[in-house]
Amino acid sequence: MDTVTTETETGTLIVGAGEAGLGIAVALRNAGYTAPVTITGLEADPPYQRPPLSKEFLAGEMDEENLLLRADDFYQDKDLRLLTNAHIEDIVLDEDSAGGTATTSAGHAIHFDGLALATGASPRRLPVPGGDLDGVCYLRDIPDARRLRTLLPGATRVVVVGGGYIGLEAAAVARGRGLDVTVVETFDRLLQRVAAPPISEFFRTAHEKRGAKVLLGASVTALRGSAGSVSGVELSDGMVLPADLVIIGIGVEPRIELAQKLGLDCGRGIIVDDAARTSNPAIVAAGDCTMQPHPLYPTESICLESVQNAADQAKVAAASLMDGPRPERAVPWFWSNQADIRLQIAGLSMGFDDYVIRGEPGTEQFTVLYYRDGRLIAADAVNNPHDFMAVKRALAKGATIDPTDAHNTGLPLKTLIREI
Amino acid sequence: MPKIILRSPDGNTHTVDARVGASVMETAVKHGVPGIVAECGGALSCATCHVYVSDSCLERAGAAEDFEDEMLDDATSERRPNSRLSCQIRMSDELDGLEVEIAPEQ
Ligand SMILES: Cc1cc2nc3c(=O)[nH]c(=O)nc-3n(C[C@H](O)[C@H](O)[C@H](O)COP(=O)(O)OP(=O)(O)OC[C@H]3O[C@@H](n4cnc5c(N)ncnc54)[C@H](O)[C@@H]3O)c2cc1C
Ligand code: FES
Numbered sequence: 203m204d205t206v207t208t209e210t211e212t213g214t215l216i217v218g219a220g221e222a223g224l225g226i227a228v229a230l231r232n233a234g235y236t237a238p239v240t241i242t243g244l245e246a247d248p249p250y251q252r253p254p255l256s257k258e259f260l261a262g263e264m265d266e267e268n269l270l271l272r273a274d275d276f277y278q279d280k281d282l283r284l285l286t287n288a289h290i291e292d293i294v295l296d297e298d299s300a301g302g303t304a305t306t307s308a309g310h311a312i313h314f315d316g317l318a319l320a321t322g323a324s325p326r327r328l329p330v331p332g333g334d335l336d337g338v339c340y341l342r343d344i345p346d347a348r349r350l351r352t353l354l355p356g357a358t359r360v361v362v363v364g365g366g367y368i369g370l371e372a373a374a375v376a377r378g379r380g381l382d383v384t385v386v387e388t389f390d391r392l393l394q395r396v397a398a399p400p401i402s403e404f405f406r407t408a409h410e411k412r413g414a415k416v417l418l419g420a421s422v423t424a425l426r427g428s429a430g431s432v433s434g435v436e437l438s439d440g441m442v443l444p445a446d447l448v449i450i451g452i453g454v455e456p457r458i459e460l461a462q463k464l465g466l467d468c469g470r471g472i473i474v475d476d477a478a479r480t481s482n483p484a485i486v487a488a489g490d491c492t493m494q495p496h497p498l499y500p501t502e503s504i505c506l507e508s509v510q511n512a513a514d515q516a517k518v519a520a521a522s523l524m525d526g527p528r529p530e531r532a533v534p535w536f537w538s539n540q541a542d543i544r545l546q547i548a549g550l551s552m553g554f555d556d557y558v559i560r561g562e563p564g565t566e567q568f569t570v571l572y573y574r575d576g577r578l579i580a581a582d583a584v585n586n587p588h589d590f591m592a593v594k595r596a597l598a599k600g601a602t603i604d605p606t607d608a609h610n611t612g613l614p615l616k617t618l619i620r621e622i
Numbered sequence: 623m624p625k626i627i628l629r630s631p632d633g634n635t636h637t638v639d640a641r642v643g644a645s646v647m648e649t650a651v652k653h654g655v656p657g658i659v660a661e662c663g664g665a666l667s668c669a670t671c672h673v674y675v676s677d678s679c680l681e682r683a684g685a686a687e688d689f690e691d692e693m694l695d696d697a698t699s700e701r702r703p704n705s706r707l708s709c710q711i712r713m714s715d716e717l718d719g720l721e722v723e724i725a726p727e728q
Contacts, residue, residue, distance in 0.1 A: 253665060280654065
């Protein structure tokens with residue numbers, strides 16, 4: 203497009219209209235910020251929830267309206283300017299202030315005097331031939347989920363590439379429809395990156411029990427097709443799994459392009475401190491796009507992909523934009539619903555050196571507590587909300603639960619919480 | 623559209639129109655009614671959408687299922703016989719005029 207319009211209003215520009223971008227805008231208004239706030243998102247939809255895309259929405263239990271995080275009039279009431287279909291392509295900073303000018307791909311210029319990056323992440327692409335065949339799907343946004351929802355009824359054999367949460371959730375939905383489902387995972391266990399072996403083993407058994415096949419240590423070398431549509435998944439040992447629908451869930455890449463153009467320090471994500479400030483302290487960033495200090499082990503940098511992190515970091519980012527005190531950080535937590543299994547995770551288990559299994563995995567109700575240097579750092583609770591809540595509370599207080607008693611299901615976990 | 627009447631911890635009463643099939647939590651959050659946090663967005667995982675259903679509506683709203691019941695045991699605000707997680711109450715025409723009080727702490 204060659205028309206260039208120039209906005210005269212300044213205020214804060216938030217790039218990215220997801221959970222984090224919306225969270226920053228709401229937190230600014232809640233803190234009494236009265237200048238203009240513009241949220242720009244490159245998607246067509248206003249801010250919405252992603253978690254149901256691989257769960258209730260995919261299963262047809264929710265519609266698109268249910269996904270939206272706010273009603274239209276909320277944005278008017280809070281005087282938030284929401285621009286959808288607005289891809290910020292470039293940002294030029296002023297030399298003498300914290301402000302600058304952003305340009306959308308349509309050539310629209312937006313001036314700002316405060317900038318927040320909440321650009322999220324995009325799904326990692328499977329680098330094999332055949333990735334562009336019909337019937338090969340990723341699952342990150344509403345158009346992806348809509349497409350998958352329309353393909354599922356006509357599918358018979360589904361191969362899910364990647365045994366992480368999103369892949370397993372989608373596998374459970376497909377299997378729930380009675381389809382033939384195979385999960386292919388490169389590592390020798392499911393959820394390898396995020397959970398202890400007993401949790402991996404539990405989910406393998408649980409999915410197999412419900413009729414899915416799980417192939418571990420198997421890597422995909424090509425997607426085969428006929429007449430433009432996917433027909434099979436070829437593995438490194440030469441085996442070909444017949445498939446008419448392939449769902450790929452092999453992780454995400456934080457979107458750091460704009461931050462790099464702005465010269466901000468980036469690792470895997472945009473590097474921020476515990477106040478959500480980037481290497482240019484006038485610019486904040488929040489959500490999936492960031493890489494931040496571990497809350498308990500600050501010399502370690504981590505990328506978190508969760509709603510809770512996006513929402514919490516957004517509040518911190520808004521406080522930093524207003525030069526206010528940093529709000530107390532909440533305990534990281536996460537959930538995953540697969541068929542009738544509810545997994546709730548409190549804390550961050552990465553770096554654990556010990557774990558305790560509480561309860562019998564075979565009953566599909568148990569908890570794994572994770573320890574590092576003898577200190578409780580996280581728990582994965584399977585169909586066990588009391589344990590989840592107890593660990594979340596212990597972590598919020600900076601307390602621990604003695605590993606020698608933790609396995610005893612006769613003792614409620616909340617009675618075992620001890621100060622460190 | 624069925625209406626929901628919510629009393630916020632700040633003492634204000636909000637009357638909002640609900641879409642049939644939307645939960646009480648979803649309706650309140652979308653319209654910016656203060657007090658409900660709903661960290662998990664309705665996945666029955668966070669217990670930060672705790673409400674007290676007014677006695678006159680209790681029967682119509684129904685009872686909590688097992689998982690919700692266990693989550694409510696550990697909710698931040700006191701659990702009462704009329705406690706519910708508002709993401710688990712789906713609006714229907716029969717629930718028109720539902721009155722709930724949002725729990726003070728989530
Ligand atoms: C299928 C699925 C299931 C999930 N399940 C769970 C779950 O059960 N529990 C949980 O806690 N988390 C879950 N997550 C993760 C969670 O949804 C994310 O962590 C969260 O949405 C991150 O929010 P965000 O705002 O940081 O990023 P995003 O939601 O990715 O939002 C960023 C937005 O910015 C836009 N954008 C990027 N660059 C630009 C630009 N230059 N200009 C304009 N706009 C731009 C993007 O298009 C995007 O809309 C799930 C994610 C998916 C995809
Ligand atoms: S919104 Fe999380 S349990 Fe209701």
